[in-house]
Amino acid sequence: MTEHVLSPQGQQCLQALMRVWFEFERQLGRVPLLQRLERGQFSKADYCQLLLNWRQQVIEGSRWISRCASSFDRDYSDVRSTIIGHAREEHRDYEMLERDYVAAGGNLNDIQQAPRNIGTEALHGFLMYRAGQPNPVDLIGAMWIIEGLGQKMANDWAAQIDKTSGGDGSYTRFMRYHGANDDDHMQKLYQLIDRLCQSPAQLTAIVRTARVTARLYCLQLEEVEHDY
Amino acid sequence: MSVYINSTGHFLPGPAISNDEMEPLLGLVHGKPSRLKRRILQSNGIHTRHYAIDANHNTTISNAAMAARAAEHCLTDSFIGKRQIKMLSAATSQGDVVLPGFGSMLQAELGLSDIELHSSHGICSGSMMALKAAFTNLKAGEQPNALVVASELTSRLFKASRYEAAGTALDFNAEFLRWMLSDGAGALLLETQARGQCFRIDWIRSFSHADAYPVCMSVGYPTDSNHSQSWQDYATYAQAEAAGALLIRQDVRLLENIVKLGVDGYLRLISEGRVQPDKVDHVLCHYSSHYFRGKIFDMLQRAGVGIAEHKWYSNLYSRGNTGCASIFIMLDEFRRTQNYKTGDTIVCMVPESGRFNNAYMQLTVVEA
Numbered sequence: 211m212t213e214h215v216l217s218p219q220g221q222q223c224l225q226a227l228m229r230v231w232f233e234f235e236r237q238l239g240r241v242p243l244l245q246r247l248e249r250g251q252f253s254k255a256d257y258c259q260l261l262l263n264w265r266q267q268v269i270e271g272s273r274w275i276s277r278c279a280s281s282f283d284r285d286y287s288d289v290r291s292t293i294i295g296h297a298r299e300e301h302r303d304y305e306m307l308e309r310d311y312v313a314a315g316g317n318l319n320d321i322q323q324a325p326r327n328i329g330t331e332a333l334h335g336f337l338m339y340r341a342g343q344p345n346p347v348d349l350i351g352a353m354w355i356i357e358g359l360g361q362k363m364a365n366d367w368a369a370q371i372d373k374t375s376g377g378d379g380s381y382t383r384f385m386r387y388h389g390a391n392d393d394d395h396m397q398k399l400y401q402l403i404d405r406l407c408q409s410p411a412q413l414t415a416i417v418r419t420a421r422v423t424a425r426l427y428c429l430q431l432e433e434v435e436h437d438y
Numbered sequence: 439m440s441v442y443i444n445s446t447g448h449f450l451p452g453p454a455i456s457n458d459e460m461e462p463l464l465g466l467v468h469g470k471p472s473r474l475k476r477r478i479l480q481s482n483g484i485h486t487r488h489y490a491i492d493a494n495h496n497t498t499i500s501n502a503a504m505a506a507r508a509a510e511h512c513l514t515d516s517f518i519g520k521r522q523i524k525m526l527s528a529a530t531s532q533g534d535v536v537l538p539g540f541g542s543m544l545q546a547e548l549g550l551s552d553i554e555l556h557s558s559h560g561i562c563s564g565s566m567m568a569l570k571a572a573f574t575n576l577k578a579g580e581q582p583n584a585l586v587v588a589s590e591l592t593s594r595l596f597k598a599s600r601y602e603a604a605g606t607a608l609d610f611n612a613e614f615l616r617w618m619l620s621d622g623a624g625a626l627l628l629e630t631q632a633r634g635q636c637f638r639i640d641w642i643r644s645f646s647h648a649d650a651y652p653v654c655m656s657v658g659y660p661t662d663s664n665h666s667q668s669w670q671d672y673a674t675y676a677q678a679e680a681a682g683a684l685l686i687r688q689d690v691r692l693l694e695n696i697v698k699l700g701v702d703g704y705l706r707l708i709s710e711g712r713v714q715p716d717k718v719d720h721v722l723c724h725y726s727s728h729y730f731r732g733k734i735f736d737m738l739q740r741a742g743v744g745i746a747e748h749k750w751y752s753n754l755y756s757r758g759n760t761g762c763a764s765i766f767i768m769l770d771e772f773r774r775t776q777n778y779k780t781g782d783t784i785v786c787m788v789p790e791s792g793r794f795n796n797a798y799m800q801l802t803v804v805e806a
Contacts, residue, residue, distance in 0.1 A: 224737065225742075226709075232705075235652035236649075236651075275690075400740065
């Protein structure tokens with residue numbers, strides 16, 4: 211594959227997005243559930259609870275991204291193609307997640323009946339709102355965070371979850387699958403950054419949306435342990 | 439007011455020890471050769487280092503004495519003598535004694551009178567914290583000069599007998615640093631007046647992330663995951679040792695974070711305008727550079743802020759990783775052996791994995 215070379219504006223954007231990502235990783239490091247995962251005090255029940263809360267986000271994820279694609283007008287038809295392809299690839303990921311939940315000992319009915327937690331509610335509300343705006347270039351910031359999270363799940367969390375809960379990889383397939391085609395995904399992201407970040411105002415909007423997405427994602431994970 | 443590094447010095451104890459000579463010197467644990475040694479050495483790339491213990495595990499020179507020798511080496515190259523030194527700022531991860539502070543012991547060893555004293559405690563970034571304390575003290579006009587010294591004598595932790603006292607077989611995380619760290623000391627002389635060709639300190643900054651990450655390198659806990667009891671909580675020190683609470687550990691799984699945080703700090707300094715990547719002429723980094731290859735560095739190149747490989751200088755591979763002393767030993771050898779010219783910009787980076795503190799400094803070569 212030929213490597214994509216970013217424009218100066220795209221490079222600025224990439225620098226800023228890298229910082230947002232590192233800040234997000236530190237935010238994740240302060241979430242009690244994930245601190246326990248890091249310390250190796252994380253049970254299968256914790257994992258099931260995490261998947262139960264994650265499912266809604268995965269389902270809603272395919273919806274905002276489809277809406278985002280449809281909000282780009284004909285000047286951005288190339289972007290629309292890329293995003294439609296992406297939405298198509300991932301819109302049934304939640305089924306894999308459900309199978310993991312059952313393999314880890316969860317009841318299918320429980321996960322299918324679970325409501326959105328309040329963090330998911332906020333994240334979904336924000337992303338659907340942004341996705342409905344004309345030419346929502348800022349959503350590349352949300353994609354950046356979510357792609358990064360997919361790679362973190364695959365390269366970091368899946369093995370640690372198996373290690374601490376005594377698994378053999380049979381119930382972390384959803385997480386591991388996100389590590390596939392990393393390089394290809396990164397190339398697509400770089401291309402989108404270049405295409406969509408062409409002015410300082412766009413850079414500001416992209417970084418802001420990345421930060422909001424990161425903060426609300428954390429809220430969703432903080433809420434995994436809240437019962438009501 | 440500007441602050442200048444007018445002289446540097448180092449001390450490395452005994453002869454250079456090759457990879458093959460390491461284990462005979464440190465000793466076979468339970469009489470068996472290490473199965474991890476080769477892999478760890480291959481990954482860190484170090485081929486020689488120095489130890490302040492001999493094969494009989496006698497300490498050949500104390501930590502404070504090594505620090506004093508480095509300081510004296512630094513002063514032999516300077517315009518001022520011990521009598522004129524006004525401040526001593528010292529760093530080590532473990533002094534020869536638990537108390538008093540390392541600075542006090544070093545002051546006595548060096549025979550410095552009536553000085554202002556600062557001891558900094560930490561791991562690899564301890565030297566940069568000591569340097570920053572001296573730098574700000576001089577900048578504030580409190581003192582005209584300061585001697586900053588960093589020294590490490592970790593080999594005492596690596597004696598086979600220490601591991602045997604901790605009982606069962608060694609785990610990877612407890613053995614990792616045995617093949618990584620070694621002994622040495624470095625010193626810098628700071629003055630508010632430039633002399634000859636010297637380094638002006640433009641700024642020193644550090645970013646600590648202990649609130650967001652677990653402990654990654656430690657002495658004092660019995661295992662990586664059990665932090666409920668520290669070495670001081672056992673009934674006797676013998677019990678603490680038997681539990682493995684006195685071994686030095688590295689939670690290797692967390693190490694990748696140091697690269698990410700290193701890059702994060704670098705990007706922050708760029709956005710603050712402190713670092714201008716295209717103006718950097720030399721990079722001195724206390725970290726084996728090959729750890730910095732890979733995805734994140736690829737990303738830095740794409741983002742247009744990578745620094746060309748030929749600008750990186752390190753002597754870690756030949757002098758060993760001497761903890762907080764490394765960056766001073768590196769700067770000393772750089773100053774004595776490398777080509778640089780007035781106006782050049784030097785960036786120093788010290789990522790500490792202890793609980794993730796990253797320190798950075800920029801120097802400019804000036805001529806008085």
